[in-house]
Amino acid sequence: MEIRHLKLIREVAETKSLTKAKDSLFLSQSALSHQLKEIENQLGTQLFHRVNKQLILTNAGKMVLESAERILEDLERTELSIKKYVSGSTGTLRLATQCYTCYHWLPSLMTDFKKEFPNVEIEIFHNNAADVEDQILDGNIDLAIIYDSSDRANISYHDLFRDEMYALVPLDHPWTKKPYVVAEDFEDQNVIIHSYPLESVTLFSQVLAPAGIKPKKIMQVQVTEAVLEMVRAGMGINVMAKWIIEPYLKDESLALVPVTKRGIHRTWQAITMEDEHSPQYLQNFVQHLRCNISGLCSVN
Incomplete structure (x- = not known):
């Protein structure tokens, strides 16, 4: 059976008439009559009794109606959910x-x-x-x-936007007296990064790797607050965007130093499926x- 058959059974069961059902199903009475015969022939049994010009469900018809109501209700609920999803409301x-x-x-x-x-x-x-x-x-x-x-x-x-990254150092670090630092300045430094691989770290991809420079030591620390404490303690330096670190600069124990004369920048994007x-x-x-x-x- 097809969905149109289930809709016919439900509508005829409710109206008890092909004449009345045709208005809501937007089909002629003869087309509905043909569909009903098609279903009954397929199932090999009558689905309606003809009683006093009304169509009354047989036991087999009641079984079909029960399934039809369950299936159609589920389909209608799914259709509504999809419409809400596409419209963006849920x-x-x-x-x-x-x-x-x-x-x-x-x-x-x-x-x-x-x-x-x-x-x-x-x-x-x-x-x-x-x-x-x-x-x-x-x-x-x-x-x-x-x-x-x-x-x-x-x-x-x-x-979305473009940002500039700075070297984060303790306030008494020698770099604070420089207008900017270059790749060679990192050679004797412990550098704290948030994650590997190094190819994804802007400092390495834009500054250190092109110059063939390797820091004294590389340490991975993923928690920003931990990075700040390590920098304050003089355990290493970190390079991050100014907008990320600004909320933590209130105690004036840290300083930001530009990296290279031109600076190092990132262009941020949001990506979605096309x-x-x-x-x-x-x-x-x-x-x-x-x-x-x-x-x-x-x-x-």
Whole structure:
């Protein structure tokens, strides 16, 4: 049986008439009569008794109606859910970011976003920076915030902002007397990084690797607060964006020093699957990112 057959059984059972059922099913009476015979021939039994010009369900008809109501209700519920999903009123947004230190902006962003889409849940995933674009293409996450992109097919790249990275050192560090540091200055330093591989670390990809410079020691520390304490204690230096470290500079025990005369910069992007039918909430989340992170507010 097909969906149209189930709808016919349900409507005829309710109206007890092909004449009345044709109005809601938008078919002629003869077409409905033909469909009913088709179903009964397929099942090998009558589904309706003809009693006083009314169609009354047989026991077999009642069995079919029970299944029809269950199946059609499930389909209607699914159709409604899909419409809500496409319109952006409900759903789940799976988010990942390439930078471990980027989550302090998330609470205020979620507050603004939830006012617009209260029924959209946000799930935060930890993903390796090297495979975040693959995760988008595989459908494991919906949106990622990155600063290293490879212009992959079937991915949409949305520019967010550009930042500059500085060397973070104790206030009494010799570098604070320099206008900027260069690659060779890192040769005798312990450098603290947030994550491997080194190819994904901006300091290494833009400054140290091109100059063939290796620091004295490399230490991986993923927690920003721990990095700050290690820098304060003189255990190493770290290179990070000014906007990330600014909230921690109030005690004046740390200082920022430019890296190279031209500085080192990153261009941040939000990436999503290239899909013209993506839900509205996904499109709006990108605008909320621009508003909350870069100050470029254009959310409709």
